Amino acid sequence: MRAYLDLDLALVSDRGGAVQARVTSSPAGVAEAAFELPVTPMELARFLVATGPARTPARGISLSPSPVDLQDIGGRLNDAIFAGDIRACFQRSLALAEQQGKGLRIRLNLSGAPDLAGVPWEYLYSHALSRFLTLSTDTPLVRFLDTPARSTPSGLDPPLRVLVMISSPSDAAQLDVQREAELLRTTTADLTAAGSLELVFLDSATLTGLQHAIYQRFHVFHFIGHGGFDRAAGTGVLVLEREDGTSHLVSAAKLGTLLHDAKSCQLAVLNACEGAQTSGQDVFSGVGQTLVRQGLPAVVAMQSEISDRAAVAFSHEFYYVLASGRSVEEAVVEARKAIYLTYEDSEWGTPVLLRSAAEEQPFLLTRPAALPTRDQHWAAMRAAAQEAAAAGSDRVAVPLLQQLVAENPDDDGATALLARVQTDARADASHDPAQRVRPDGRADAPVQPGPQPRDQASRPAPPAPPAPFPPVGPRTPRPDPRRRRRLTTAVVLTVALGFAGVGGYAVWRSVQPTDSASGASPSVEQAYVVTACGEEAELPDPSPDLVSIPCALQAPVMDGDMSDWGDVPAWHASETVYANPEDAGAADFASAWYLVWTRDFLFVHVEVLDPVPTPVDPYSPSAFWEGDGVSFEFGSDPRALADTERLRPDDLHVLLGVTAERVLTAANAPGGRGTFEAAIGDLGVDTGLQFTEQGYLIEAAFPWSTLNVASPPARGDVFGMNLNASNARLNGPTAPTDLARMVSSNPIRTSAEQNLPGLWHTAVLAGPSA
Template sequence: MTQRTYLDFDLLVEPASPGSYRARVLNSPVGETRPVPVTIPFSDLELENFLLRIGRPRRYPVRGQGEPEAAAVRDFGARLFDAVFHDQVHSALTASLDQAEGRDAGLRLRLRLTDSPELADLPWEYLYDSEARRHLALSEWSPVVRYLDLPGRIRPLPVRPPLRVLVLVASPTDFPPLDVDAEWDRLQHALRGLQDAGRVRLERAPAGTMAELQRLLRRGQHHVFHYIGHGRYDAELGDGQLAVEGPTGRAQPISGCDLGALLHDHRTLRLAVLNSCEGARGGRRDPYSGTAQSLVHQGIPAVVAMQFEITDRAAIAFTRGFYEAVADGYPLDAALAEARKTIRLQPNEVEWGTPVLYLRAPDGRVFDVADPPGDAGSAPAAGGAAGPRSPAATTTPQGGRPRRAAAPRARAQGKPAGGEGPDGTPPAAPRTPARSKPAGTGAAGPDRPPPSASPPPSASPPPSASPPPPPPPPPAEVPPPAEPAPSTPGARPSRRLLLAVAAVVLLVGLVGGTVLLLDRQGPSGGPAGSTQPAPTASAPPGPAETTAPGPPPPVPGVPQPAVGAEIPVGETPGYVVATPSGRQLYVAQREAHQIAVVDVGLDTVTGRIEVPEGPPQFVAFSPDGRTAYLSLYDEDRPDGVFAVLDTRTQEVVATVPLDGRPWAPAVTHDGTRVYVPVEGPDVVAVVDTGTHEVRTRIPVDPLPHSIELTPDGARGYLADHTSNVVSVIDTATDTVVRTVPVDAGPHRVAVHPDRPLVAAVNYDADRLTVIDTGTDTVVTSIPVGDGPQDVTWSADGHFAYVTNVEADTLSVVAAHDWSVTTTLPVGDAPTSVAVLPDGSRGYVTNLNDGTLRVLHLSG
């Protein structure tokens, strides 16, 4: 994937006095300029004659530069260029192009015509530099865009292919007929190669009505809206109109303002392409009065529209060239330049100037697209200007700013740093995801707190749902055999000491001491505070009834935990989880294809489990702790593997191939099923732990990243990263019953141990959202640090711990008033946090420095 870096050249053309204008450079590599006078070299009649003249090639092909229409385009573009780019403005352009070339960057020419909307009728896309003998807009190194100033920040949307395109084709019966099926076939034909490669997905509305458009927008997440049909500019209305189909099949005019209001609420929709007449035409007094301009004003960051009629052949070439470049991660303005060249290479010396790009994203990037499947080693899609912001995970590109977490990995491999995957973003941790957000790896998810003994009434399952049976009494956890200690000097405990520790643990079990098997991931273990003791190692599991005392309550957390020692664990520790007994930690090390085993009594790595099947991204345990379930995937591959690890033999005993990348899973309380979010096909795969087969696949919104189950096991809460929602799954029917809108970039979720609450970290919004599971509504949204990637509750439920991967900090949030009680520096790129079942300590993975940071949570 080609990477492009751009410098900006902002040119303002504004009124100087009635009938005259002036131009000045607001921003460029060489600074600003003083204004220069501008005299438009065409009368309205000359402009009309020019447009009629270049309309001839739409009916009769133009084959060479010697044709009069091609010459007319060059002459028009040269006169317009000379009228504006002279004196200091021309000098600034020349010097800026030189500087950009010296930095191996492009120069983005941003035309600001807001103060002179009457000049927007001029086809600025034909600007021609006679000295350089080239049209500026035909080069991806000097794209021309029409920049509209509006308040509000535009962040790139992390997208992992496919790019989802929603197509509305309208042919009202009272308008000249359109061969809509042929239009659709042409669009599919133009994009067939991209669809087959999994880079673009087309969805056509069954009818060309606003009702169908609204229904599809409500039911799915889309990135691009593509309209095919009639359109016009209504001077009396002061807005453009599209002729969609009404209930009877006759035309129903829809204004750009009304269409924009409908599209406004769909935050993943970042681009509109209007293949209609006069879609780019606007009023001479209001800069936002056209269809395209109205959509931008309503919040669509980028709109491509046609300023003239366009032939079928040119439209097909444009569609193919444009979407291919967007899917390759090009900024929209550079992608449009590629599309212009595709039209011109037909050859077609005229129609390449028909498309117009209206843009309000400052760097031209509204998507951060992950590398397409199989493009291992290709450049990140972030493209120089404003890279994607993705969590430090290991896979999917997604985010807005490039992940610093990816730098260490780049250094270790001798490759340039900064290519993210991605959460974003994408996503991936050391390999910064391209704002498709991280895909599972570096995005270490929070270890979940133990479930409560008795769920509150509001969290009870609906009448139609039959909750799973209570878990059987777990057998005593069998500690895995000690592995060779790491070779880190000073970190290796003596073999005698390890044997002594093992003997003490075994003795406690034989004497009848109970071991509480609590799963940090909530749903997997027995309820916190349960009176069921674990059976001793010498006896098989018995009935649930017992008179043995239950485990002591967890120690209370404090508002300001103490930061403890660093534990060296090795490269790229992306995710940490405590075993159900709380005696060990499993740390997923993606790059090393290993899981480091940490003894929490020694705070030292005591073993390493090799995982040759793939880079381990996430780990979850069965309730009895004898089985670990691993999410494995390589960020250079589109697919992954769900693996089953026997913790006694430390060997993978089964694998389940998946057609996407598995993220943070959740195990049911009875241990019979595992819910695995799978990015790519965007499903939750439900795996049977007895047969190790996928029972069913639950379709969900794009980029599912993390799921946790409620204490009663009746519901699952799923973070859908790029869809900005948390999906609610009924585990009795394995269906999505609703979605809860949250802040941008929900990355991980954590179910509260005893209150009807779910916390979700929002990577793109830098906030923590809290949801009431009784009403499935947002209770509050709290600002935390930069790039929150993981959240875990304290064992007593009084605090939430949030790792901020870009800020290198951990935020502590009090559950009684939702205040941030403290922010602690914990290391370089903290990706996940685990809390021991007794609540005494927490452990944070620091992706870039290869360490675990100990937190003393009880003071």
């Protein structure tokens, strides 16, 4: 087992939001330096998508990640956290560790700056060392929690015993439980055959089943399934199953209570497999942190979904190293290397290691387990792949064969079998227009027949026909669109307390003590509203150039049921800004928007009049605006901008594309030419969709961070915004769609004016009634 010296590095945020980086302990002493996050929220979101698999989150549509410069982002993060005196301290500590023949373990403590937990620190790149820190056992990175140590066994007898739970409740996005179990089983078949590993799969993913099984001296709890974060309770959750098969949201605290007393259990591995529903990118960190605080020595959590092939590489190498008697730090590093060396994508940084302050190392085996040779490993993978292929289980065979060929390119038999299986899978999918096969040979979740991707750069920019279009519902008279360039609908927001957002407040107020003279309780009411919306602020004067977005004291739920939106006033995005000359079928097309906000989210609800919906192409997220759906431009306060100023770094073009079953989200960001360019294929936000006889209804909850708003907003904050809706025309059953018509709240919103934020609307965050 590799011996380590520790460099304890903490990030601490003060009340004003400034962050300090502090080395609290190291071989070279202590140090301190100011820290400033060197990347924007959008860059982080784009990075996490690009370093993950082709995404199939809760929405079930695969979107290939865009390439990303790992060294650039990793280098910026490294230079920011190892700055000034801290850089010198790190260099001296590393030299001292090398002199003693030891590694330098970086123990990163984020307890003082929890907002930075979602940063992918596992990709730190040192230009001085010319390598990623976490790809070497010399410099492993541990997310460290300073918690009381619990007593652990002095040694564990091999084999390494792993309790596996795969949870797929009937009312959640479905996982192929049999396939997930088969992949893990076949990946580690050589280890189980050698007697170094024992996998035990729970028959039922219930809390009671786990309680009964966990005390049978298992060393590892390995969970595959759905996870999330309960914002109201402030804790991470795992989605287990009830006895009837439905979802059971189990808090990390409750799970930790079980694992705390299972002293032989030294580690939890939390894997949101591809297809598992998660809440945001940092999938299981909240769960992992809670488990460590409850006394579990170590947790390995995936900070995003992980693909089949990456899981194959990770699982085998991770358990191989643990069974050899080495540390969890070394096991995670070697598992990352297995992905890095044999996998063309960049998922190696997905695993996150969380450790407690326990002095004892987990997995101190009383003796090394018997380990298979590399040839035995390849033989076991080949046999499992052949068996899966013969049984028609291509989604098991393909990742096994891909990893086998990557590890052993001389295996001509595996190469030939992989080519045949992939060819057969594509042929099968070609007979089913509701299914596609990705380049890696895996079939995606069923989607509606749609167009093939096209190069966005080859599309001509749409002209701007000025003909006005009837709105959805009533609206106020509007001035000439070329003279009133921003807001085209005069809106006076008188938000009734009966709508769902403020309805909760009305109910709350009804049970509060009131002032006998005025019938109100001002101090209590004011405190309630200030907590939800911030202090009162001076708002811009109402005018046709201003849109006010009311604060919601009770947020709507993104479940496809639009009844909780109540009486929010509508914004009419119905001005035709583009019409295809060949289109004659878009006359019945318009949209109405409803917006509310909280300190955490911007909520969007859109009613679209479109009797003939046409699904977007899920493989072209940056071009969702060409299919049926809605979009909006969004950026910081534009009031001081000249009309000719180009896009700013934080501006976004947010897209919501409609399929037959769900809403897909994407965003385009400013490029080098000052125009919006393809950026990120899935924002991971919660959405809802409902079809009607006249069209469809969309709702979405955008965390402010996905809109490049770094801190929670408050009343009086001003942004730039346009509201748009698109209608597509399908050129035959197999041809790509064309944009038939685009309507907007801004009558001059064309492809040119889109890139000039000084011409956007001005939007202000208001109180619950404004």
